[in-house]
Amino acid sequence: MSKNNKISALSEKDGIIKPEILSSQVAKHIQAFRKLEISAAELIEKIILGDKVALSRAITLIESTNPIHFEKANEVINGCLPYANQSVRIGITGVPGVGKSTFIEAFGTHLTSIGKKVAVLAVDPSSTLSHGSILGDKTRMEELVKDELAFIRPSASGESLGGVARKTREAIILCEA
Secondary structure: OOHHHOOOOOOOOOOOOOOOOOOHHHHHHHHHHHHOOOOHHHHHHHHHOOOHHHHHHHHHHHHOOOHHHHHHHHHHHHHHHHHOOOOOOOOOOOOOOOOHHHHHHHHHHHHHHOOOOEEEEEEEOOOOOOOOOOOOHHHHOOOHHHOOOEEEEEEEOOOOOOOOOOOHHHHHHHHHO
């Protein structure tokens, strides 16, 4: 083969075609839903009925450091308190790479297979420099994340030490409701 007929390993390949949005109305509806303000009473009601989206929104609300969210967050926590403390709580810790996520997925999948609900509140350490966190535990639990009886919520530890995020106790109350 001559020098001109060689295929370079550095050649550029065509990328994927950007998919078209199904409907601009659907996109607008989703954006409007995300901005929709839900009352504390609605959040409590939906959490008690098992709505995972409401649970996620409520945990985001209680983790917020914005002072305007404190009152609503406290109202949601107080509304869920009567339904809490009726579950088994298990804490799992260990050094990176020891297999915590693998164990949690296997154990969680077993529990859901016998009809139990599972909530995983995964806490990832935050960088002392950037204050960022990878939050990769959810991606490592590929089967459990698809299970209807499972809820997985990654949170950054922030400035908290000991493998517990600042609002873990409050998040547990919401998960138990």
